[in-house]
Amino acid sequence: MTVNQKISPVVIKPRRLPRYTSYPTALEFQDLEPGVYGEWLADLPDDQPISLYFHIPFCEKLCWFCGCFTKISNSYEPVERYLDILRKEINLIGGITSQKKNKKKISHIHFGGGSPTIISADSFLDLMSLVRDNFDILPDAEIAVEVDPRTCSEDKVKAYAMSGVNRASLGIQDFNIHVQEAINRIQSEELIADNLSWFRRAGITNINFDLIYGMPRQTLETIEETVAKTHEFKPSRIALFGYAHVPWMKKHQQMMDKHHLPEQLERQAMFNLASEKLQEFGYQAIGLDHFALPGDSLLAAREQGRMKRNFQGYSADPATTLIGFGASAIGSLPGGYAQNSPDLRAYSEALDKGEIPVRRGLKIDATDLMIREIISNLMSYFAVDPWAVAEKHGLDHDFRREKADLDKLVAVGYLQQMGTSYQITEAGQPYLRAIATLFDAYFPQDSDIIDRCVHESEG
Ligand SMILES: C[S@@+](CC[C@H](N)C(=O)[O-])C[C@H]1O[C@@H](n2cnc3c(N)ncnc32)[C@H](O)[C@@H]1O
Ligand code: SF4
Structure with missing residues (x-):
């Protein structure tokens, strides 16, 4: 190198860090033969409980911050068609896992999405009865549903209670009307109060709130307001997610481009403030982004060293195997990860032919x-x-x-x-x-x- 040559400064390119809801992360997944997954399923031991995840990829209205795998549907017909296919998958996988004569024991079921609350009360009862035909749900199993308060109703909540649902996770995000307008998700406090009274009346008292910080129009004041309102509703558990801005993957997030997005330092201040306030209100901080009131099962699991990181964030579930159902759903088995096709058509066509719809995954x-x-x-x-x-x-x-x-x-x-x-x-x-x-x-x-x-x- 000559004396006049300039050394370029080392540019540290910001890189997104994994949230480690799985390891290896889904970024490492490669093509996976459905037959390999079939063998993993058939080899599952009978004496260990497993978890089930059902993905319902439909919503009535698009939230502009949304990073989930979902589709907007203004009619119930595509949901009904999807449920028909999901039933085929439940029967197919139930058949494979029951080959050793016994139905597999289930310790945890999670309905996620999209918005599982889009399913009608009758369809939900039907679906859960088919799950019971194929699997042996343990009496103390946790059965959780992600709830979009805008598509929930008292009838649906009654169906959840009749089906054994004992935890509801409400998508709140933020209570401030200006933030709600910016993210295209308007929901009043009255609506949340109604939802909570339906759940609590039906005996479903394990209530989670999902909140997000780092979104447009959020300030320290709006965060403090949202946390104070959250405290009034007393959910037993709170997930406080950092807004993940991935407009190259989720084009609709560009709808919020006209607004300033809080920078890293502002985001950190928002999280710190919310965390401090929640702890003043009696919540205990758990891991990266969860909070719970004393008595919550996650806190007990943490105290006993049983808490784990998984796709739902943190879990007290003892199972080490998770079977995923529905388009894009990911399962985690002793042999590795397996993900169903995210393409609704490919997912449906495979099941119409009686084939496992897995496309990607990773042997571990x-x-x-x-x-x-x-x-x-x-x-x-x-x-x-x-x-x-x-x-x-x-x-x-x-x-x-x-x-x-x-x-x-x-x-x-x-x-x-x-x-x-x-x-x-x-x-x-x-x-x-x-x-x-x-x-x-x-x-x-x-x-x-x-x-x-x-x-x-x-x-
Ligand atoms: C499937 S949704 C919950 C159920 C329902 N669809 C709803 O929104 O009410 C799961 C949660 O993911 C969180 N979420 C969605 N997109 C996000 C993003 N881009 N960044 C951070 N959290 C996000 C929201 O808090 C949302 O409640
Ligand atoms: S945040 Fe929930 S309700 Fe909104 S579009 Fe995403 S999955 Fe649907």
């Missing part, structure tokens, strides 16, 4: 399982002893590369070391996701871990 090995547990421990407890997890998995892993990064994090005060255990400090907590990436064998380890903490996005 012992090292993946070990790293999954390390990352789940960090995401759930802000702490991990990687060597102890490796030993538990019967693996002899020296973590040499990881140890160098852990040392750097200790030096800047983001981690505290106790023997071979590491605890994320209060100063390190905003960087939880970045810290978890240092164990991720698929994440490019091409930036310095401290730079990654400070510069990379948590969107």
Whole structure:
């Protein structure tokens, strides 16, 4: 290099960090033969409970912030057609998993979407009775439904209660009318109050609220207002999601382009304020973005070391196997991950022919399982002893590369070391996701871990 040559400054390109609702993340999925998934299903042991997830990809109106896999439908007909196909999938998978004569025991069922509340009361009763024909739902199973308060009704809530539903997750997002206008999701406090009275009257008292920070028109004042209103309704659990802005994947998010989007520092201030207020109201903070009142099952699971990171965020579910039903649904089995086709037509055509609609996924090995547990421990407890997890998995892993990064994090005060255990400090907590990436064998380890903490996005 000559003296006059300029050295270009190192540009650190912000990179989105995984939320680690799975490890490896869905970004690593590749083509997967449906037959492989069929073998994984047929091999499931009879004596271990499993979880079921049903994806309902329909909504009545598009929220402009939405990052979910859903379709807008103004009529019930496409929903009915979809439910017909879903029934075929339940019978097909139920048949494969019952080959050992016994129906599989179910400890947890989750209806997500889209908006499961778009399903009529009669169709929901029907669907759950078909699930019971194919699976053995344990008496203490948790059965949860994601609720769009605008498409719910007292009749639907009665059908949920009759079907054994015992948890409802209400999409609230924000109570401020100006924010609601900016995100194209108007729902009044009266509507939320009505929903809550239907659920509580029907005996469904485990209520979650979903809130989002980092959206257009949100300020510290509106966040404080929303948290105060949330407190008045006393949901037992709250998920406080950071708005994920991915307009290259979800074009409709550009509808909000005319508004200023809160920057990283504003987002952090919003989260900190909401977290502080919720804790003043008696909620306990859980992991990355959850809060719960004393008595909630997630808090008990955390105290007993049973809490896990999964597709629903955090879970107290003891099952290690999840079967996904519906277009785009992802299952997690001992052999690996399997995802149904997200294309409604391909999903339906496969089931019309009696074929498994899985298209993508990933086989996992012992090292993946070990790293999954390390990352789940960090995401759930802000702490991990990687060597102890490796030993538990019967693996002899020296973590040499990881140890160098852990040392750097200790030096800047983001981690505290106790023997071979590491605890994320209060100063390190905003960087939880970045810290978890240092164990991720698929994440490019091409930036310095401290730079990654400070510069990379948590969107
Ligand atoms: C499937 S929706 C819940 C049920 C129903 N569709 C509703 O919106 O009321 C799941 C949750 O994902 C969250 N969500 C959706 N898009 C998001 C985004 N772009 N960033 C962060 N959270 C998002 C919302 O809080 C929403 O309540
Ligand atoms: S946020 Fe919920 S109701 Fe709104 S479009 Fe997305 S899935 Fe549908």
